[in-house]
Amino acid sequence: MAVTFSFRAAVLHAAQTPLTVETVTAGPLKPGDVLVKMKAAGLCHTDLEVIEGGLRYPMPIVLGHEAAGIVEEVGPEVKGVAVGDHVVLSWNPHCGHCFYCDRDLPILCETYLGHGPQAVAFDGESRVQLREGGDLRQLMFLGAFAEYCTVPAQQAIVVPKELPFDCACLIGCGVMTGVGGALNIASIAHGDTAMVIGCGAVGLAAVQGARLAGAGEIIAVDLDDAKLTLAAKLGATGLVNARREDVAAVAKQKTGGRGVDVVLEAAGSPAGFALSVEAVRPGGEVLWLGKTDVTAEVAFRWGALMGEKRIRRSSYGGARPARDFPLLARLCLDGKLLLDELITRHIALDEINTGFAALKAGEAIRSVVMF
Ligand SMILES: NC(=O)c1ccc[n+]([C@@H]2O[C@H](COP(=O)([O-])OP(=O)(O)OC[C@H]3O[C@@H](n4cnc5c(N)ncnc54)[C@H](O)[C@@H]3O)[C@@H](O)[C@H]2O)c1
Numbered sequence: 001m002a003v004t005f006s007f008r009a010a011v012l013h014a015a016q017t018p019l020t021v022e023t024v025t026a027g028p029l030k031p032g033d034v035l036v037k038m039k040a041a042g043l044c045h046t047d048l049e050v051i052e053g054g055l056r057y058p059m060p061i062v063l064g065h066e067a068a069g070i071v072e073e074v075g076p077e078v079k080g081v082a083v084g085d086h087v088v089l090s091w092n093p094h095c096g097h098c099f100y101c102d103r104d105l106p107i108l109c110e111t112y113l114g115h116g117p118q119a120v121a122f123d124g125e126s127r128v129q130l131r132e133g134g135d136l137r138q139l140m141f142l143g144a145f146a147e148y149c150t151v152p153a154q155q156a157i158v159v160p161k162e163l164p165f166d167c168a169c170l171i172g173c174g175v176m177t178g179v180g181g182a183l184n185i186a187s188i189a190h191g192d193t194a195m196v197i198g199c200g201a202v203g204l205a206a207v208q209g210a211r212l213a214g215a216g217e218i219i220a221v222d223l224d225d226a227k228l229t230l231a232a233k234l235g236a237t238g239l240v241n242a243r244r245e246d247v248a249a250v251a252k253q254k255t256g257g258r259g260v261d262v263v264l265e266a267a268g269s270p271a272g273f274a275l276s277v278e279a280v281r282p283g284g285e286v287l288w289l290g291k292t293d294v295t296a297e298v299a300f301r302w303g304a305l306m307g308e309k310r311i312r313r314s315s316y317g318g319a320r321p322a323r324d325f326p327l328l329a330r331l332c333l334d335g336k337l338l339l340d341e342l343i344t345r346h347i348a349l350d351e352i353n354t355g356f357a358a359l360k361a362g363e364a365i366r367s368v369v370m371f
Pocket residue numbers: 044045046049173174177197198199200201202203221222223224227242266267268269271272288289290291292314315316317359362364365
């Protein structure tokens with residue numbers, strides 16, 4: 001669009017208040033940007049953390065960082081993305097030449113980490129404004145709970161047109177994080193016993209990642225039997241309800257007293273983090289995908305940290321979106337990665353607060369806003 005145009009977006013004006021769906025505006029595209037007409041956006045736990053105030057961002061802000069759509073327009077100097085392409089949006093733009101980019105860690109890119117907390121683009125500016133004037137921030141360089149989203153071309157990853165948008169959007173965060181955690185970061189060997197703690201979208205994707213990696217046994221842990229039933233459909237071979245059972249004892253009992261080879265934590269709870277190091281065997285690997293309030297203290301039994309255990313926290317499952325999104329799309333189209341099963345309900349943008357209430361209550365794996 002050559003001129004400023006209007007569209008609807010869900011805006012958060014202050015933590016612990018409902019999102020308001022309102023008309024916002026965006027200006028003409030800058031060099032390198034593309035305009036994406038949104039088709040589907042998933043409600044992720046991270047958005048909920050911003051709403052609740054555990055994850056602090058400047059306001060007002062457009063949330064939403066797990067999304068797919070169609071390229072409506074490309075700005076000057078854009079290469080590799082064309083009008084009409086179906087794209088999944090990445091939330092990890094990176095400069096490509098800083099200390100961390102040079103060390104193959106785009107998730108630690110200095111420009112990304114520098115601008116991320118301000119929720120503005122790499123040039124320090126916002127791409128979306130309130131109708132009455134004033135900048136809106138864009139969560140994780142996106143702000144996808146909106147009918148349109150302006151992003152740098154590097155964040156719009158082309159995927160096959162056969163992939164339905166509701167499944168495609170999940171690749172943008174939860175699925176990339178869980179599957180990538182299992183395939184890119186953890187070193188799950190064929191036949192290993194893996195445990196996944198927390199069976200929301202991230203955990204259920206991790207279960208599938210462990211299956212794709214060839215794990216011999218996959219023990220899913222949650223507090224909710226319905227989530228565990230779903231984990232079994234997606235590849236878990238053992239189910240443990242942490243409300244009723246001693247998870248570490250089950251881990252040992254299934255492994256000749258050792259503990260499991262690899263634990264992926266996707267609950268994002270201090271109890272889950274503590275459990276992860278209790279359940280893993282000496283020399284085993286713990287991967288924390290979940291997160292809790294950054295100011296929270298998390299306690300561990302010191303003895304559980306000993307024994308040559310390798311403990312790592314990872315964001316975004318080691319994503320290289322341009323490489324991984326098409327691969328995940330292919331796995332889905334081939335029936336090897338089940339994404340439909342992660343969608344609890346499709347909602348309209350106007351129902352977004354109800355969607356977050358369901359996520360908070362643990363009633364939904366993913367609610368997906370359809371535009
Ligand atoms: N690393 C990343 O890049 C990244 C990306 C997305 C989300 N996350 C984080 O991953 C976590 C999961 O996200 P989600 O969207 O799947 O959330 P979710 O709320 O849908 O899922 C969390 C699951 O953990 C279960 N759970 C809670 N406490 C538990 C416990 N003590 N033991 C066992 N299970 C427990 C819940 O019942 C729920 O099923 C969150 O902390 C989120 O912030 C991280």
